[in-house]
Amino acid sequence: MEFTVKDILEMEVVLALGCTEPVAVALGTAAAASLLPGKNFDSVEVWVDPNIYKNAMAVTIPGSGGMAGIDTAAALGCYGSDPQRGLEVLESLNDDVLEKAKGLLQEGKVKVNLREEHGLYIISRLTSGQDVAESVIADLHNNIISLTLNGEAITDSPLLPQKPTTSGNSLMEELEEWLRGLTLDEIYDMVDHLDDEDLKFLKEGVDHNLRLAEHGLKYGSGLGIGKAIDRLVKQKLLVNDMATSARRLTSAAADARMGGAKLPAMSSAGSGNHGLTAILPIWAIKDYVDHDEESVLRAIGLSHIITAYVKAHTGRLSAVCGCSVAAGAGATAGITYLVGGDANHMAGAIKNIVEDLAGVICDGAKAGCALKLNTAAGAAVQAALFSLQGINVKDTDGIVGMSTENTVQNMGTLSHQGMVETDKTILKIMLEKEQARKK
CATH class of the missing domain: 3.30.1330 (60s Ribosomal Protein L30; Chain: A;)
Incomplete structure (x- = not known):
């Protein structure tokens, strides 16, 4: 299909x-x-x-x-x-x-x-x-x-899926199977197919996620990472460069969302935090490059597609932090596009961030996720800029494959096979903590 x-x-x-x-x-x-x-x-x-x-x-x-x-x-x-x-x-x-x-x-x-x-x-x-x-x-x-x-x-409820498929699989299963078969060149070409309606929808996503970031910066919700970065910049203890700007905006939104702010997030690949990571680092760096708004929105569209592509390999939920390796890959692809990179630069940037963040575990949703989104946003900027400078992880390194597509497939193998016991151990530790608190 x-x-x-x-x-x-x-x-x-x-x-x-x-x-x-x-x-x-x-x-x-x-x-x-x-x-x-x-x-x-x-x-x-x-x-x-x-x-x-x-x-x-x-x-x-x-x-x-x-x-x-x-x-x-x-x-x-x-x-x-x-x-x-x-x-x-x-x-x-x-x-x-x-x-x-x-x-x-x-x-x-x-x-x-x-x-x-x-x-x-x-x-x-x-x-x-x-x-x-x-x-x-x-x-x-x-x-x-x-x-x-x-x-x-009950078979006639509007809550049930309305789009049956001929294969017997769900529509999402068919979409993920199709995504797994794409090449990065084919994904990169999809950016040109975004029409005005798509761009308007992408801007709505930006607006929603910016409201969360603004809430986090104003109130210091959750851990208050975004607000802390804001203060450190004002105190000149941090430099307000592209990476810091991306980290500040993204972590502030995670602070608000994980802190319980009653504001919706535009999610990506089934996760609100993925949506924050896929969108906000790209929006944050726009003031550092020459651009028009359409280019920024097309970069964000590319980010969503890459995020979905990686998640189609790694699975919806696993022991691997999807904000790091999936939405992080999406963000670095979008940043590469926005700063003038081509499909080869994008491929290198994705390899760079996978090598950097493949080991980040998912230990549940909580206020501390803002730290991981902070890391992913900064790493996304770094991976893109390194790739534009010709710095790309070698195919001989670790789980990095002969191609970026193969690298993402290896991440899927790691997620589905290698991290099963890790996931069980993480949950065991969390359950023991919960039982101890109830005593």
């Missing part, structure tokens, strides 16, 4: 309010709750895969007054949330919803189970009197594949 650049943007670049893992849990319970006649729940039970568990444990949920946790996300999704809003399902949170959710939690009616199999998967089962409603989300954070009420399948 053939896809277009417009298909990639439509499927991979969407608004998300809050970290996409707890939001996906809330979407699951909201979808199940929408099948029930009332809002009096006797029990709420969810099953999540290890990576959803890892990423939803500690991150602050926007609009919740600082609350966190999978059980909290599940409870919040039960009341007053509109599942048709997808990853913006928590936009309607208010004090009444918060109080009802807290009551559900205090009464011990919410139970979270760890599903041992890997691969994005969330089951939500809500019981209300004699009625039992269930939803299943799989593969993508907003992909509700099944709805049942009292054991009977």
Whole structure:
């Protein structure tokens, strides 16, 4: 099946309010709750895969007054949330919803189970009197594949996928298979196919993510990395060059998002933080080069495509930090494009950043992600500028392959095969910490 650049943007670049893992849990319970006649729940039970568990444990949920946790996300999704809003399902949170959710939690009616199999998967089962409603989300954070009420399948809901494929695979599976078969030259050529409608959409993504950055810079949310960089520049302890500008803007947005700011992010490849990394470093460096706005937006479009390309190899969720190797690769490709590089420079820049950041692990979503986005943004600028200076990692180095395409394939192998035990160990450490805190 053939896809277009417009298909990639439509499927991979969407608004998300809050970290996409707890939001996906809330979407699951909201979808199940929408099948029930009332809002009096006797029990709420969810099953999540290890990576959803890892990423939803500690991150602050926007609009919740600082609350966190999978059980909290599940409870919040039960009341007053509109599942048709997808990853913006928590936009309607208010004090009444918060109080009802807290009551559900205090009464011990919410139970979270760890599903041992890997691969994005969330089951939500809500019981209300004699009625039992269930939803299943799989593969993508907003992909509700099944709805049942009292054991009977619901097949006519607008929440279910509306675009069946002839192969039996999901549309996203077909897109990822197609992406994996592309060459970098073919991806680079896609930039020319972005039309005015696409550019307008890309600018909307910039605007959303800039609002998060401005919030982080103003309030010092989360860890306050962006605001700290801002102060260090003003104190002349840091130089405000391209890399620092990229780090400042990107980490400030992550501070706000991970700190629970009730502002949506334009995500990329299923992650809001990927979206921040794919967009903001490019926007941050525009003042250092001659450009027009269209060129900046085309560079951001390229960044989204490369991010999706790398994620198609590494998987949606893994032990590898996607902000570093996927969105970081996207950002460095976009920066290379904006500063006048060609497809060969882009290929070299991607190799450079993979060699630099391939070992960065994902240990769940939390305020500390701002540090990793800070690193990825700076490394994206550095990798691009090095490539333009003829500095490219050699094919004989480590996991770097004979081509950039092969290098990305090697990252996929590392993610799927080499990091399985690492992922289990990360989750084990996090669970032990959580149990220790509860004692």
